Amino acid sequence: MSFFEFVSVYWPRLLTGTGITVAQFFLSAIFAVLLSLAFGLMKMSSNRAVKGFAVTYIEIFRGTSLLVQLYWIFFVLPLFGVTLEKFTAGYVAIAMNTGAYGAELVRGGILAVPKGQWEAATAINMSPAKRMWRIILPQALVNMLPPWGNLMIEVLKGTALVSLISVADLMFQAKQINASTYLSAQIFGTALIIYYILARFMLTPFMRWLEAFMSRKLGKA
Amino acid sequence: MEDMSAFPLEITGEDVPMVSFRKVRKAYGSLVVLDNLDLDVAAGEMVTIIGPSGSGKTTVLRMLMTLEQINGGVIYVDGQPLTHMSKGGTLVPANQRHLRKRRADIGMCFQHFNLFPHMTALENCMEGPVQVLGLPKAEARARSEELLELVGMIDKKDQHPSRLSGGQQQRVAIARALAMRPKVMLFDEVTSALDPEVIGEVTNVIRKLVSEHNLTMLMVTHQMGFARDISDRVCFFYDGKIEEQGKPADLFGNPKRERTQQFLSAVKEAV
Ligand SMILES: Nc1ncnc2c1ncn2[C@@H]1O[C@H](COP(=O)(O)OP(=O)(O)OP(=O)(O)O)[C@@H](O)[C@H]1O
Ligand SMILES: [Mg+2]
Numbered sequence: 001m002s003f004f005e006f007v008s009v010y011w012p013r014l015l016t017g018t019g020i021t022v023a024q025f026f027l028s029a030i031f032a033v034l035l036s037l038a039f040g041l042m043k044m045s046s047n048r049a050v051k052g053f054a055v056t057y058i059e060i061f062r063g064t065s066l067l068v069q070l071y072w073i074f075f076v077l078p079l080f081g082v083t084l085e086k087f088t089a090g091y092v093a094i095a096m097n098t099g100a101y102g103a104e105l106v107r108g109g110i111l112a113v114p115k116g117q118w119e120a121a122t123a124i125n126m127s128p129a130k131r132m133w134r135i136i137l138p139q140a141l142v143n144m145l146p147p148w149g150n151l152m153i154e155v156l157k158g159t160a161l162v163s164l165i166s167v168a169d170l171m172f173q174a175k176q177i178n179a180s181t182y183l184s185a186q187i188f189g190t191a192l193i194i195y196y197i198l199a200r201f202m203l204t205p206f207m208r209w210l211e212a213f214m215s216r217k218l219g220k221a
Numbered sequence: 222m223e224d225m226s227a228f229p230l231e232i233t234g235e236d237v238p239m240v241s242f243r244k245v246r247k248a249y250g251s252l253v254v255l256d257n258l259d260l261d262v263a264a265g266e267m268v269t270i271i272g273p274s275g276s277g278k279t280t281v282l283r284m285l286m287t288l289e290q291i292n293g294g295v296i297y298v299d300g301q302p303l304t305h306m307s308k309g310g311t312l313v314p315a316n317q318r319h320l321r322k323r324r325a326d327i328g329m330c331f332q333h334f335n336l337f338p339h340m341t342a343l344e345n346c347m348e349g350p351v352q353v354l355g356l357p358k359a360e361a362r363a364r365s366e367e368l369l370e371l372v373g374m375i376d377k378k379d380q381h382p383s384r385l386s387g388g389q390q391q392r393v394a395i396a397r398a399l400a401m402r403p404k405v406m407l408f409d410e411v412t413s414a415l416d417p418e419v420i421g422e423v424t425n426v427i428r429k430l431v432s433e434h435n436l437t438m439l440m441v442t443h444q445m446g447f448a449r450d451i452s453d454r455v456c457f458f459y460d461g462k463i464e465e466q467g468k469p470a471d472l473f474g475n476p477k478r479e480r481t482q483q484f485l486s487a488v489k490e491a492v
Contacts, residue, residue: 119288120335120394124349124401125324128317134352138339218339218381 006186010177017173018194024091024159024169025198029152031095036102041132043107054103061100067161069093074165090162090169098155105151109144110136142214149207153199160195170194223293230307232300239264239299239437240285240405246293247280247461254280255461258294262405267431267438269448269469272458273484278441281458282407285439286329287320298326299404328403332410334390336382342369342393343378346400354401361400368396372426388419392426399430406430408440412447420444427451445488449473457481 007014042054061069070093074086084092113136121131163172174191178184228243238261247255255277262268270278283289285296287303295312296303305312306319315323336345346365350356356364369375372392382390391411398406408427412420424447430436431451442448448455449469456466457478465478476482 114335116331116333116335117337119286120331120337122288122324123286123327123329123331124397125321125353126349127321127353130352134348135337142339218383 013173017170020169021159025156027091028094028155032098032102035099036106039103040106058100058103061097066097086165086167090167094158105144105147109140112143113139145211225312228295232297237300241297244294245291248292265435266453269452269455270441276458277461278458279409282409287324326404328398329407330394330411332413334394336390338382341379346397349401365400368399372396387415388422391423405437410441
């Protein structure tokens with residue numbers, strides 16, 4: 001079976017799989033950003049309980065493997081009465097794992113904003129919340145976009161793990177097709193190419209565009 | 222613990238100073254930066270602070286802007302305690318709410334401008350009036366444009382700071398501070414980071430404020446000529462204390478203390 005014949009037969013399943021992968025990626029990315037913001041800010045809190053909670057979360061999720069976290073969320077949490085559907089468990093695990101790394105990026109981005117910006121905001125008597133939201137975070141965001149680009153690539157790659165809890169993503173479809181056809185080179189080769197295209201020709205250019213857009217907004221470009 | 226009964230809950234009577242430092246102490250760890258500072262600034266007065274590097278000039282302004290906490294004494298603004306609030310008939314350290322209320326009277330310009338880089342000149346000026354004072358956008362815009370006009374920056378109002386020269390940025394920063402309608406303006410070496418040829422455009426704005434507006438101003442500068450021209454009073458700081466103060470003609474023309482003389486002649490040589 002030629003490669004083109006192979007693709008012409010199996011493209012519908014590869015396409016639905018890719019759709020699921022993309023959906024997992026977007027949901028993971030969105031929740032990861034929110035978790036990063038929340039925990040990054042919490043880690044900078046002067047309240048020790050709040051800070052301790054953030055530090056614990058970051059430590060646990062950075063210090064253990066994503067796959068184990070995924071299994072915990074899908075197989076172990078139900079024993080404590082929290083049952084998530086496999087699709088949900090997939091992106092929740094990835095988001096929580098990524099959020100722990102993202103929280104450090106948020107913190108680093110905030111710390112990189114010059115002290116003078118905090119002081120100027122205080123000098124016009126801004127409340128701490130407005131100062132953070134309107135003055136510090138927009139500048140921190142620009143600082144941290146490049147490392148976020150790398151993290152997003154990791155998220156995309158990480159989505160392949162959800163196939164292990166039977167979410168029908170691209171990797172899952174590839175394994176199924178492989179199991180019934182033994183066309184390993186074709187199927188895994190195609191999967192490889194699709195992941196590569198998603199990362200290099202869609203995600204990376206988007207992040208580049210976002211960086212350029214944000215620095216234009218900052219009047220830097 | 223400091224005996225707070227030595228400090229009044231508020232300053233009343235005639236000629237209440239706009240700013241009053243009373244026995245103010247500031248230390249970083251074991252380094253005492255200001256020791257028992259007493260300084261009154263009358264309403265509408267322009268006071269310039271000069272002195273060698275590290276003598277505590279910036280610290281005075283930063284404490285007044287509440288960017289630094291003080292370790293002793295009380296600062297009053299317009300008769301009301303700034304660093305403290307009265308509670309049960311005595312003064313206790315101010316909480317955030319009190320600081321936000323009292324800080325509204327004070328504006329500050331920094332050596333490095335510190336404009337918000339993600340906002341245009343106009344947006345920089347409107348930010349405080351809209352977000353802090355809650356003014357309607359149209360009103361905040363009118364007020365900001367008027368001030369940008371005053372500092373000669375109206376034609377650059379839609380530029381981001383990165384497109385502006387240092388002198389232009391500093392003028393926008395002055396407009397941004399004025400847009401909050403403070404009673405007291407603080408200038409910390411606002412020309413030190415500027416190229417010599419643009420210093421004049423900033424000092425001219427400050428001159429205009431002195432002659433046309435009834436603001437109380439505290440200014441730190443190394444430009445002795447400028448200080449001599451526009452100040453009502455000059456304070457020479459040395460080692461965290463006011464070594465000598467007086468009218469500019471007296472302090473510059475006839476300094477009494479040896480350290481003042483040394484400092485002034487050293488500065489003269491450097492020019
Ligand atoms: N955050 C800080 N931590 C420790 N020491 C500080 C801090 N800020 C200032 N100091 C010290 O306090 C002293 C007074 O500093 P300040 O900035 O007020 O001096 P200055 O008179 O403004 O000097 P310059 O002319 O160089 O600006 C200096 O010895 C300085 O090293
Ligand atoms: Mg200084």
